[in-house]
Amino acid sequence: MKTAAFALALTASWTGANAYWKGFNVQATKADGSCRTQADWERDFNTMKALPGGFSSMRVYASSDCNTLANAVPAALNTGGQILASVWTQDENHYNAEKAALLSAVQRYGTRWLVAVGVGSEDLYRKETSAGRLAQQINEVRNLLNSNGGSGIQVGHVDTWTAWVDPANTAVIQACDFVGTNGFPYFQNTQSNPIDQGYNLFWQSVQATRDVVNRVKPGTWVWVTETGWPTGGPTENQAVASTPNLQRYWSEVACSAFKNGHAFWYALIDYSASPSFGVLDNNYNPKINLAC
Template sequence: MKTASYILAAAATLTGVDAYWKGFNVQATRADGQCKTQADWERDFNAMKGLPGGFSSMRVYASSDCNTLANAVPAAINTGGQILASVWTQDEGHFEREKQALLSATQQHGTGWLVAVTVGSEDLYRKETSASRLAEQIYDVRGMLTTVNGGSSIQVGHVDTWTAWVDGANKAVIQACDFVGTDGYPYFQNTQANNIDQGYNLFWESTQAVRDVVNRVKPGAWVWITETGWPTAGPTENQAVPSLTNAQQYWSSVACSAFGSGHTFWYTLQDFSASPSFGVLDANYNPKYNLAC
């Protein structure tokens, strides 16, 4: 079985959008609220593969919750997909269960299905932990992975909002990361002009701000786009109006440029009754708007 480092090395020899991981954030529950089975995860992977341009990678939010990796990893292997895995950090007991679920998945299935690992998601933004503790958890997970064949080559990082990454108090987390995952939503930047026509500039300005900080703190570390999108429905945020037309414009301008410029995981594949709703597919797995680039 190929290791993640092998896959990344192969990807590096390609050009254009094929040179980067591109995929979607995917939730672990179905429309009825039940945890997804392996068959459900296979349907997700096959749905992504059938979209214009084809997508084979997804980001999940946890390892043990809903038996995410226990069911999603076999689905990835059966469909030729890959997973950007996550380890939830809150609380300590949960963190240990998450680590064990990740360890079990790599021991049982190897690492060919694994894009990388994110330790935590927006913990700094929510102020649920300290930068020093989060850094310790990143080192902890990286050390655990070195006990698995091929695990020492797996990149380990953290996902947070762009505003958290540019906060100087969080340098320790950047220093601990192999890569930094940034979340940026012009839709939520409601203290400034954030209409859809400003979406492209606001998004790339925030991404560049993160890149600039990371380059100063840990030169050479990659910044991955781990969440962005525009809702098709929900409340208006200052000048940002959710609609199919605006989501289409944001996809055509931001997604189509992001997929060709770095590792990108779009928010989100499906979100059913959420408000605001960012899902690009409806409950029947049909695209809500044109996803061609």
């Protein structure tokens, strides 16, 4: 049985917002590994808009890789879409290329396409950086935007909920305008995690993140930046990958998350990945009923 207390607590903490960003995570490559073109990104935006719920925003994983922003931003503007952009932080040359790609997009197109910017993704979970360095990079990207017409654009970081509740990472929370949390009950294989516990485990992870964030930097919003349930892949303890389980997880978790705050589902389409979290098949047809 799902527990409503977690969702109700989040609703209370988010009361006052008139609208929320809701969308999907979208990768920059296609089934054959080639990079998405502007036309491909436009197809993604138009596909999302046609789904039940009329999604208009997406999260991308990088700025320079596969010319993501160079192709996705004009696609967003042509279709009325918006992008939660990302800046990859590992390797200084890569990081500098990411900042340059973001700057180029802002200078050329302004910021009306830009939801916010996530600096790094699960770097703390993978222990690829220090909290101090990541906080510095968040501030660097914010200063870059502020100096180039992007004042007021929120800049934060995306990581697993387990990284956010680690006291070693409080410097990152302090640097963030928003905190993006990723939570996957499917992968919580040291706990009882069948699909009928998915709702509880997910909202527990969000609430745990919010509790820490509110202690460290009160008033900072926690966004759901990744969650989902796979239709194919290995069994993780009691979590079974299947289409019926995705349907249940979507109906219980997605439909509550989209109503209670900014949320980006993982993922729109992921082709032959294993485990496969995409809600669309390779022909861009929904695997499940996406109505809420």
